[in-house]
Amino acid sequence: MLKFISVILLLFNMILPGRNPDGKKVYLIPIGDEVDPELVRELRLNLEEEFHQPFVIGSVIGLPSGAYVPTRRQYYSPAILSLLKRKFPKDASRVLGIVNHDLWVPGLNFIFGEADPEAKVAVISLIRLRQEFYHLPPDPELFFLRALKEAVHELGHTYGLPHCSDPNCVMHFSNSIADTDRKSAHFCPRCRRLLEEAIEREKER
Numbered sequence: 001m002l003k004f005i006s007v008i009l010l011l012f013n014m015i016l017p018g019r020n021p022d023g024k025k026v027y028l029i030p031i032g033d034e035v036d037p038e039l040v041r042e043l044r045l046n047l048e049e050e051f052h053q054p055f056v057i058g059s060v061i062g063l064p065s066g067a068y069v070p071t072r073r074q075y076y077s078p079a080i081l082s083l084l085k086r087k088f089p090k091d092a093s094r095v096l097g098i099v100n101h102d103l104w105v106p107g108l109n110f111i112f113g114e115a116d117p118e119a120k121v122a123v124i125s126l127i128r129l130r131q132e133f134y135h136l137p138p139d140p141e142l143f144f145l146r147a148l149k150e151a152v153h154e155l156g157h158t159y160g161l162p163h164c165s166d167p168n169c170v171m172h173f174s175n176s177i178a179d180t181d182r183k184s185a186h187f188c189p190r191c192r193r194l195l196e197e198a199i200e201r202e203k204e205r
């Protein structure tokens, strides 16, 4: 009987390649109150397609007190990553936080997102992805595409992927919103291979 169940489970894993046999999921966690739940749901669907991994949406968590830098009117990104490490769900393989505030790390004026590949946590900011930020008319489709690119990029880092020199690859570094718009929401063949290898390694563990 047990053998029969094992065979069924094996078949199940073959039918759904990329699914983690340990049942771990990628968590999308909205941080703060102003993250549009509809956007997070759309992101989840698209990210599952890109990563072939199960994604879930976690409960909204509050912004960490003390992360706000009043002189810059920005949030200190590493403090948000620390919060995600503390709140890391037991059944999570990795966590992506989504904030509607501007993020900052010393040495840069702002960041679109940040990842800690060791801890498998990452964060993206939505604030500079809206056309309104650049005093342009709103473009919801462009906003969504930018958010998807940033989410795929930071999650890519949590799989150990470095920046890619291909300007069309989602792992290309975005210095400005023009860089984000230039690249696609997908991995180039080389990065795709690195990603698949990383997913395989995690399954073996």
Ligand SMILES: [Zn+2]
Pocket: 153, 157, 163, 173
């Ligand atoms: Zn990056």
Ligand SMILES: [Zn+2]
Pocket: 164, 165, 166, 169, 170, 171, 172, 187, 188, 189, 190, 191, 192
């Ligand atoms: Zn690439």
